[in-house]
Amino acid sequence: MALSDRDRTLLDFEAEWRRHIGAKEEAIRAELGLAPARYYQVLDRLIDTVEAQEYDPMLVKRLRRRRDEREDPRASEPTPG
Numbered sequence: 001m002a003l004s005d006r007d008r009t010l011l012d013f014e015a016e017w018r019r020h021i022g023a024k025e026e027a028i029r030a031e032l033g034l035a036p037a038r039y040y041q042v043l044d045r046l047i048d049t050v051e052a053q054e055y056d057p058m059l060v061k062r063l064r065r066r067r068d069e070r071e072d073p074r075a076s077e078p079t080p081g
Helices: 005-019 024-032 036-046 050-055 057-071
Strands: none
Touching (some): 005 024, 005 050, 050 057
């Protein structure tokens, strides 16, 4: 199944959002017409697809890693030594 235009738009926005002026949540509402919570729900689902991985592998890898760190805070803690 190919990525929809909306899916590509979300991935492109996430890759480039720092170029937008103002807070990210404001840009999500203004440019995408989505509530930030909905945006993150859709993005979270999207990064688990093969199509998203093929479209922008570096972005998807970064987003998956960030999600995994949020889900397991111990993953980002330094190992005792």
